[in-house]
Amino acid sequence: GQSLEQPSEVTAVEGAIVQINCTYQTSGFYGLSWYQQHDGGAPTFLSYNALDGLEETGRFSSFLSRSDSYGYLLLQELQMKDSASYFCAVSNTGKLIFGQGTTLQVKP
Amino acid sequence: DAGVIQSPRHEVTEMGQEVTLRCKPISGHNSLFWYRQTMMRGLELLIYFNNNVPIDDSGMPEDRFSAKMPNASFSTLKIQPSEPRDSAVYFCASLAVNTEAFFGQGTRLTVV
Numbered sequence: 474g475q476s477l478e479q480p481s482e483v484t485a486v487e488g489a490i491v492q493i494n495c496t497y498q499t500s501g502f503y504g505l506s507w508y509q510q511h512d513g514g515a516p517t518f519l520s521y522n523a524l525d526g527l528e529e530t531g532r533f534s535s536f537l538s539r540s541d542s543y544g545y546l547l548l549q550e551l552q553m554k555d556s557a558s559y560f561c562a563v564s565n566t567g568k569l570i571f572g573q574g575t576t577l578q579v580k581p
Numbered sequence: 582d583a584g585v586i587q588s589p590r591h592e593v594t595e596m597g598q599e600v601t602l603r604c605k606p607i608s609g610h611n612s613l614f615w616y617r618q619t620m621m622r623g624l625e626l627l628i629y630f631n632n633n634v635p636i637d638d639s640g641m642p643e644d645r646f647s648a649k650m651p652n653a654s655f656s657t658l659k660i661q662p663s664e665p666r667d668s669a670v671y672f673c674a675s676l677a678v679n680t681e682a683f684f685g686q687g688t689r690l691t692v693v
Contacts, residue, residue, distance in 0.1 A: 504680070515687055567637075568637060571626070
């Protein structure tokens with residue numbers, strides 16, 4: 474089977490940097506994705522890592538270590554609009570399995 | 582493209598009734614996923630299709646749930662009979678390659 478673990482909640486202040494970790498157990502691993510979901514909305518894609526290392530997209534970066542079955546999402550220069558839930562997801566032989574999500578609260 | 586389209590957006594039904602949720606994936610995407618989201622269980626994968634063929638339905642909770650994809654542009658998720666514990670938001674998502682999945686806006690189902 475597959476399992477993913479990520480913190481349930483994170484709080485940070487505007488302008489700060491926050492890191493959301495994700496550890497996973499799966500067979501047939503293809504890659505690790507990150508999605509953002511605002512209250513009442515649908516998950517939207519943020520980033521994807523198939524290989525080890527850091528991927529940067531604007532204020533957001535994502536890291537993967539396949540040997541450690543670990544990844545993280547780094548959010549810089551936090552803004553109030555970044556308050557949302559963040560999900561890591563593993564791609565596994567065609568399936569896309571999501572973690573339980575991390576609720577990020579950004580405070581002024 | 583208009584993105585993944587789901588209907589209805591909201592559905593309120595009485596226990597025991599049949600419910601059908603619909604999804605139109607993005608044209609050209611060959612994988613389609615149905616997810617259920619609740620506070621307690623998060624985003625659960627119910628079933629996924631590849632090239633219209635059901636590949637893995639191990640997440641379907643029980644025989645009351647069924648899903649079909651008769652062609653590349655349409656899929657349904659049916660619950661018969663519905664129960665209050667089926668109340669959740671149901672998402673459909675499609676993807677072309679093994680990277681970015683696009684989600685529909687979801688169907689909020691309430692079974693009373």
